[in-house]
Amino acid sequence: MKIHYLSDLHCDHYISETKGTEKQNRQLTEFLRLTGISKIPQEERYMLIIPGDLSNYNSVAKVVLIKFKELFKHVLLVNGNHDLYMCSSSQAKKYNFNSFGRLSEIKQFCSENDIIFLDGQIVEIDGKKFGGLGMFWDKSYYNYLEKREASDNEVLNFYNNYMNDSRFIMNGEEPYKIPLAYGGSYFKTSFNAIEFFEKEYKKLQNFNDFDNIDVMITHYVPTIPHGIRTKYALERGTTFYMFDGEKDIERISPKIWLFGHMHDKFDFIHKDVRFLCNPNGYPGETHYTVDWFEI
Numbered sequence: 001m002k003i004h005y006l007s008d009l010h011c012d013h014y015i016s017e018t019k020g021t022e023k024q025n026r027q028l029t030e031f032l033r034l035t036g037i038s039k040i041p042q043e044e045r046y047m048l049i050i051p052g053d054l055s056n057y058n059s060v061a062k063v064v065l066i067k068f069k070e071l072f073k074h075v076l077l078v079n080g081n082h083d084l085y086m087c088s089s090s091q092a093k094k095y096n097f098n099s100f101g102r103l104s105e106i107k108q109f110c111s112e113n114d115i116i117f118l119d120g121q122i123v124e125i126d127g128k129k130f131g132g133l134g135m136f137w138d139k140s141y142y143n144y145l146e147k148r149e150a151s152d153n154e155v156l157n158f159y160n161n162y163m164n165d166s167r168f169i170m171n172g173e174e175p176y177k178i179p180l181a182y183g184g185s186y187f188k189t190s191f192n193a194i195e196f197f198e199k200e201y202k203k204l205q206n207f208n209d210f211d212n213i214d215v216m217i218t219h220y221v222p223t224i225p226h227g228i229r230t231k232y233a234l235e236r237g238t239t240f241y242m243f244d245g246e247k248d249i250e251r252i253s254p255k256i257w258l259f260g261h262m263h264d265k266f267d268f269i270h271k272d273v274r275f276l277c278n279p280n281g282y283p284g285e286t287h288y289t290v291d292w293f294e295i
Helices: 022-035 058-071 089-094 099-112 140-146 152-162 193-204 236-241 246-252
Strands: 002-005 047-051 074-078 121-125 128-132 176-179 185-188 215-217 256-258 266-270 273-277 292-294
Touching: 022 058, 047 058, 047 215, 058 074, 058 099, 074 128, 140 236, 152 193, 152 236
Parallel strands: 002 047, 047 074, 128 215, 215 256, 256 273
Antiparallel strands: 002 292, 121 128, 176 185, 266 273
16 A cells, blocks of 8 residues: 655645636646646545644645545544634634634545544555544643743643644634733733643544554644654744653554644654654745655
8 A cells, every 4th residue: 555645735825715717727737747746647646634734724734625535535634733823803703703614614525525534533445544633732842852841821821822732723712812011912812722732632632542543643743752853942932842741652652653734744653653754835835845654
C-alpha cells in the first residue's frame, strides 16, 4: 500500500474563495503543480493523508477536497488549528462565533463526499488501520524550558499575546476588546486552550496498542523535544506546537505517526515508531514536494 501525505496546505493562501471561477480553477491547477501532487502517476494515487491545516475557509477547503477525491481513491484528514479559524467578522457571524460549528460543517461535507475525517476514530482500509484526531498543545514544553511547573494562567497569558489562535479560535461567544495600558486595544475570545487540550486528550485515550493501529495521525506532534524545528528549540512559543504524549506513544504503539504544524520536514524513529511530517506551508516556504512511504 502506497500512501502520500501532505500537511499544512494552507490552501487559501494559494486559491481564492470565488468558487467555480476561471481564476480559482487556474489557481487550483497551479497549487497541485506546486505541491507535486499533479506529478504523482495515476496508478500510484491510492491514498492521501492530510494531518491538518487545510484552509482558513471551508469554501476553499471543499473545492480542494473534491479535487483530491477525484485524484485519490481514499482521502483522510484531521483538523489543525487553522481549520478552526474565524478570520473575518463575516465568517465569525456565519458560524455564530463558534469554530466548532465550522468544523462540523466540514465533517458533514466529508461524510457526504466519501472523504474520511478522523476525530477520535479508527478506520480500516485494505487490512490496514488508521487512527487520528487533531489534538492540541499542552504546557509541557513551556515547563521543559522553564524547568518548573508553570500555572495555567501564566501559559495562557503568554499564549494570548503570542499566537493568532487566541484571536481566531472561538467557542460561541463574540470576541471582546481588551484595552492596552499604552493605548489601543486588542480582541480576545473566551476560548480556553488548556480546556480544549483536555477534551482532545480524552479522545486520544480511545486508542490502545490492542487496536493494532498501523498509522496514527495528529496535527500536533506528541513527543518532546524530538519533533521540533531546531532554530526554535529554545523559544517558549514552541510550546504551542506539541504535547507530551510519550506515554500515549507507548500505549498506542502504531507503526507510523504522521503529524503537521511544524512547517518543516521530519523523519525520525522514537520508541519504535516512525514519525513523519511533510508540510506544504505558506508561499515562500520552499517545501513543494510530496514524499511517500510504503507499508
